[in-house]
Amino acid sequence: MAPRPTAVALALPGLLLAMLLAALDQTAMAPALPDVAGDLGGLEQMPTVITAYLVAATAVMPVYGRLGDRYGRKPLIQAAVLLFVVGALLAATATTLPGFVTARVVQGLGGGGLMIGAQAIVGEIVSPRERGRYLGLFGAVYVLAAVGGPLLGGLVVDHLSWRWIFAVHPPLGVAALVALSLTLRLPRPEDRPPVDYAGAAALASTVVGVVGAADALARPDAYPSWALPALAAWTTLALGVWAVTARLARDPVLPPRLLRERAFALPVAVSFLIGFGLFGTLTYVPAFAQVALGTTATRAGLLVTAMMAGALVTTVVSGLLITRTGHYRGYPIAGTALAAIGLTLLGLTGERLDTGTLAALLVLIGLGIGLVMQVVMLAAQNAVGRADLGAATSSVLFLRQVGASVGVAVVGALITRSFGERVPAGVTDPSSLSPESIAALPEPTRGLVESAFGAAVPSALLAMAPLLGLAFLLTLALPALPLRTTAHTDLDKESR
Numbered sequence: 298m299a300p301r302p303t304a305v306a307l308a309l310p311g312l313l314l315a316m317l318l319a320a321l322d323q324t325a326m327a328p329a330l331p332d333v334a335g336d337l338g339g340l341e342q343m344p345t346v347i348t349a350y351l352v353a354a355t356a357v358m359p360v361y362g363r364l365g366d367r368y369g370r371k372p373l374i375q376a377a378v379l380l381f382v383v384g385a386l387l388a389a390t391a392t393t394l395p396g397f398v399t400a401r402v403v404q405g406l407g408g409g410g411l412m413i414g415a416q417a418i419v420g421e422i423v424s425p426r427e428r429g430r431y432l433g434l435f436g437a438v439y440v441l442a443a444v445g446g447p448l449l450g451g452l453v454v455d456h457l458s459w460r461w462i463f464a465v466h467p468p469l470g471v472a473a474l475v476a477l478s479l480t481l482r483l484p485r486p487e488d489r490p491p492v493d494y495a496g497a498a499a500l501a502s503t504v505v506g507v508v509g510a511a512d513a514l515a516r517p518d519a520y521p522s523w524a525l526p527a528l529a530a531w532t533t534l535a536l537g538v539w540a541v542t543a544r545l546a547r548d549p550v551l552p553p554r555l556l557r558e559r560a561f562a563l564p565v566a567v568s569f570l571i572g573f574g575l576f577g578t579l580t581y582v583p584a585f586a587q588v589a590l591g592t593t594a595t596r597a598g599l600l601v602t603a604m605m606a607g608a609l610v611t612t613v614v615s616g617l618l619i620t621r622t623g624h625y626r627g628y629p630i631a632g633t634a635l636a637a638i639g640l641t642l643l644g645l646t647g648e649r650l651d652t653g654t655l656a657a658l659l660v661l662i663g664l665g666i667g668l669v670m671q672v673v674m675l676a677a678q679n680a681v682g683r684a685d686l687g688a689a690t691s692s693v694l695f696l697r698q699v700g701a702s703v704g705v706a707v708v709g710a711l712i713t714r715s716f717g718e719r720v721p722a723g724v725t726d727p728s729s730l731s732p733e734s735i736a737a738l739p740e741p742t743r744g745l746v747e748s749a750f751g752a753a754v755p756s757a758l759l760a761m762a763p764l765l766g767l768a769f770l771l772t773l774a775l776p777a778l779p780l781r782t783t784a785h786t787d788l789d790k791e792s793r
Contacts, residue, residue, distance in 0.1 A: 307480045314473035315411050318469050322466065351405065356501035357501070359688075360501075362417065370483055371418075371481050384401065384408075385467065389461075416674060420690055493543075493547075508702045510525060564677040570765065575761070590751075591747070592652060609667065615628045631665075636669070647755040648748065648755065677692070715756055
């Protein structure tokens, strides 16, 4: 076996474990969300439970990206693993909503570093042209998370307690930490300009403001009258601070010059739209299946597995074809089209959905996801040099997570509002409902409540579909740059 593949292969297990750690958390939590929210305050608390992690992970992504560029990526990903595991332990023992949200924030601070660190390290040690052959491995990790996560979450919820979901994180975290420490040898950058901490703080504040404003706009009754103007002003001020620091900082955390390059800006924009329109919506599919279709948490988790099975097929096939041909532009075009069609059909089918139809449409969406997610990351990393690799990686994931965070807030608020309007008058406190309490309601109230939730979710799905149509239009303008055939770091050289 050639030296380079051996060196890369030795480093891959730790990176794959880090990816699995972050991916497994989000998929395992999906079928458990109704029970978590029900235990800690009711179904209307689902957006809070979800966004606590997403906002924290998103806010720190630019910091991890730039710190990795300046001080090396290995210590950053090790610190992220430790934070993630500590957050998981805190979440497992939380007894109140504020305590659980705090724990998920801590876990998100680590999760953001795991996502950035693993993707940036792969971008450094594997050339864009060769990366296609590894996409199957990366895709397999996410499919393992998609299969194992929902099954784990569903089985734990059905037979134990949602708290046991977090028991898997410490052993996985220790394994990832040991593997990364023993196998990863990366050089520390020699040029270390000051990190733009002010710009990073401004971007983090922008994320908090945008998500809060989106939720306040969709749920005006849940906020005082001054909240939306205050959040809008906060967001505008934070963006203004970032614009100033981006011009003054020697090395901005998110360089505006990169956004002027079409080969970089378009993948970033597509990532944002995919996050907003797709992941912000599909987070609620397991809850829809449990409440409206009457499935168990385990079967609801398997629906997510169906989607990710489709994603694995197209991720592997597109990766192999990219490595063989060197062409990548057509895949995100086809992928955004498939995802837009699938989400539109989900929304239009509405209350007529059954489990089989839902699974088939999720597979269609998954086929689209597999053609987009890794390819837009590949395109963005291929468009920049090594000094900007962390910034490019964090930008793609940052904007995707911003979109997902806003999408979760908006879609969750729309579902809550629609559900509240449709729920029968006999249910005195719809906000306190959970799948268990709904199942215990007498007929015909139970059927009316299930129908109300079953109508609320598809309407939100349909509202998000045009965003994927816009993503499709943007991919049509994506330039086809030649893929680099050399890696930024020669692992063989570093390991000697």
